[in-house]
Amino acid sequence: MRSIFIKEINSFFSSIVGYVALLVFLIACGLFLWIIPDYSVLTYGYASLERFFEIAPWLLLLLVPAVTMRSFADEFRTGTIEWLSTKPVTDIEIIVGKYLATLALIVFALVPTFVYVFTISNLSLPEVGLDTGALIGSYIGLFFLAATFAAVGVFCSSLTANQVVGFLIALLASYLLYTGFEQLSKLPKFSEGIDYYLSMMGMEFHYNSISRGLIDSRDVVYFLSVIVLFISLTRFSLNSRR
Numbered sequence: 001m002r003s004i005f006i007k008e009i010n011s012f013f014s015s016i017v018g019y020v021a022l023l024v025f026l027i028a029c030g031l032f033l034w035i036i037p038d039y040s041v042l043t044y045g046y047a048s049l050e051r052f053f054e055i056a057p058w059l060l061l062l063l064v065p066a067v068t069m070r071s072f073a074d075e076f077r078t079g080t081i082e083w084l085s086t087k088p089v090t091d092i093e094i095i096v097g098k099y100l101a102t103l104a105l106i107v108f109a110l111v112p113t114f115v116y117v118f119t120i121s122n123l124s125l126p127e128v129g130l131d132t133g134a135l136i137g138s139y140i141g142l143f144f145l146a147a148t149f150a151a152v153g154v155f156c157s158s159l160t161a162n163q164v165v166g167f168l169i170a171l172l173a174s175y176l177l178y179t180g181f182e183q184l185s186k187l188p189k190f191s192e193g194i195d196y197y198l199s200m201m202g203m204e205f206h207y208n209s210i211s212r213g214l215i216d217s218r219d220v221v222y223f224l225s226v227i228v229l230f231i232s233l234t235r236f237s238l239n240s241r242r
Contacts, residue, residue, distance in 0.1 A: 001089065001093040001094075001096055001097040001100075002097070003089075003097075004084075004089065004093065004094055004097025004098060004101070005097045005098075005100055005101045005104075007097075007101075008071070008097065008098050008101030008102070009101050009104065009105070011070075011074075012067070012101070012105055017066075018067075018105075021063055021066045021067060022063075022105075022108070022109050024063075025059055025060075025062075025063045025109050026109065026112055026113075028059050029052065029055075029056065029059060029113060029116075032051070032052070032055045032059075033049075033051065033052050033055075033116060039051045039054070039055055048120065049116060049117065049120055049135060049138070052113070052116060053138040053141075053142065053211055056113075056142055057142070057145055057178065057204075057207060060106070060142070060145060060146050060149055061149065061171065061174055061175060061178065062171070063106070063109060064102075064106060064146060064149035064150055064152075064153050064170070064174065065149070065153050065156070065166075065167045065168075065170035065171045065174060066167060067102050067105055067106065067150075067153070068102050068150060068153025068154050068156070068157050068166070068170060069153070069156075069157055069163045069164070069166040069167035069170065070157065070163050070166075071098045071102065071153070071154050071157040071158070071166075072098070072154070072157040072158040072166075072234075072238070073157045073160055073161055073162060073163045073165075073166040074163065076160070076161035077161045077162075077163075081238075091235050091238050091239065092231075092235055094238075095154065095231055095234050095235055095238070096231070098154055099150060099151060099154050099231065102150045102153065102154060103146070103147055103150050106146045106147075106150060107143070107146075110139075110142065110143070110146070117135065133213030133214075134211065134212060134213040135213075136213065137210050137211050137212060137213035137214065137215060138210075138211040138213075140210055140215065141206075141207045141208075141209075141210035141211045141219075142207075144206075144207070144210065144219075144220070144223040145178075145203060145207050145223075147223065147227060148177075148203060148223050148226050148227055148230075149170075149174045149178075151226065151227040151229075151230035151231055151234075152170055152173050152174050152177065152226075152230050153166075153170040153174070154230070154231070154234055155230040155231075155233050155234040155237065156169040156170035156173055157170065158234045158237040158238055159237060177202065177203055177226070178202065178203045178204050178207075179202060179203075179204050180202060181198050181199060181200075181201040181202030181204075181205075182199050182202045182204045182205060184198055185198035185199040185202075203222075203223075203226070206218075206219040206222045206223060
């Protein structure tokens with residue numbers, strides 16, 4: 001599994017696409033946080049990162065499928081998946097190795113955003129400061145959200161040998177899982193009690209819950225369950241292709 005992990009990291013950074021994806025994510029974060037009026041903290045009136053954590057899931061919705069689209073699609077296209085099958089590694093080790101490499105790259109993309117925390121804390125009044133609990137909770141929620149998007153993306157990549165198709169399927173699936181249930185719960189026909197339970201089936205509900213600064217075990221179990229589900233589906237997908 002370690003060799004798969006290293007291979008994926010090296011493969012990502014050996015391509016210009018990897019650098020472009022990370023650069024676009026970081027530039028977009030900076031633009032939304034400091035330049036675009038509707039989201040800029042400078043026009044918000046409060047020294048807070050709330051605006052960043054509102055837009056970050058949507059940026060990850062684009063970044064993660066771009067990172068995962070080649071996970072298995074490229075292996076199918078080049079035929080190296082057969083070569084991997086002859087190595088002393090199991091399917092689950094291959095999947096987890098690729099998944100962890102994707103997760104490491106996403107964390108690598110999130111780390112530079114810590115600069116925003118330092119900057120905003122310096123802009124706030126000394127006696128007020130930042131809401132540390134909500135800040136930590138938001139980053140934890142963002143990590144779980146990215147980890148779930150990564151599991152979805154790896155699974156979608158195992159469905160096709162075309163990277164673009166893998167990207168589009170992962171984008172659609174992640175969008176539906178993130179906000180699809182939330183939008184569905186707002187329909188008038190579901191406004192008599194079932195709307196709450198529909199909302200709970202989506203990732204947006206649990207992300208917002210963690211972002212309040214209170215880590216509820218139900219939210220953690222939800223994200224871990226979805227991750228395990230899609231890793232299992234990826235294994236089933238690989239077996240069915242053979």
